[in-house]
Amino acid sequence: MDAADLQAIVDGAKAFFTQNTCVEPEVGTPFLEDSGGRPGGEVTGVTGVIGISGPQRGWVCFSAPQALLRHVLILLGERDTGPANTRDLAGEIANTIAGNARRHFGRNFLISVPCVFAGTFEGVQRGPKPRAVVIPLRWRIFTASIVVNLAEDSIRPY
């Protein structure tokens, strides 16, 4: 992934928070996480995962603590801030990030419906690269992260 690819991923998260909360998240310095091609220590709280297929293959995750998600739900006018809706929101943010990235990657950047898990990582296949890219986000007092493991389809799974 190059800088333009990362920017395309970040843009979706910025758009989501700015549009829905009027507060743009601060984007930290991206880094590589050595977690064997899976989402690792940066994935806490509730995580929405979008599988990517087509010329690019892998996944895009958005992970945030329950408190951040509950806060955003309230700003969206949602009275029910229970676990079902925080999971729904994590999936919707991940969907927005991946879907908006098609402006950059094109229509063959095929995205799955969200898979959401809370707490420890489960069920996500290894990405195509041994090290995922972690993009830290700070929104108000909360920290969240986007974790991306993408490669062109010619690269076989790690």
Place this chain on the structure above:
Amino acid sequence: MRLLIVDDSNIIRSRIARALRDRSYQTVGLARSGEEALAIFRATLPDAVTMDLTMPGMDGIECIRRLMRLRPDTRILVVSALADKATAIEALKAGARGFLQKPFGEDELRDAMTTLME
């Protein structure tokens, strides 16, 4: 106006219903997938539909095609995170009359619905 809202996210369905409640839209159905949308559509025959594209099972484009076969004058607004022009064009060719990209503001949604119904 009788409205069917189709989206696999409960939050988005609720948000759309809330935003349009005071604009003389009566939400007659909420669907989480294309299959559910078709069943509710047959039972309620709404005037307008908001349609997500990425959903489990039947996707939004295929659902639009089937709704058009059932009732070609149905007004369909696509509400989707998919941001590429080719997808928007495909949705419009399938029969949608408008495309609103997520994330959206409530005013944008209301404006899009007003345009849809003109």
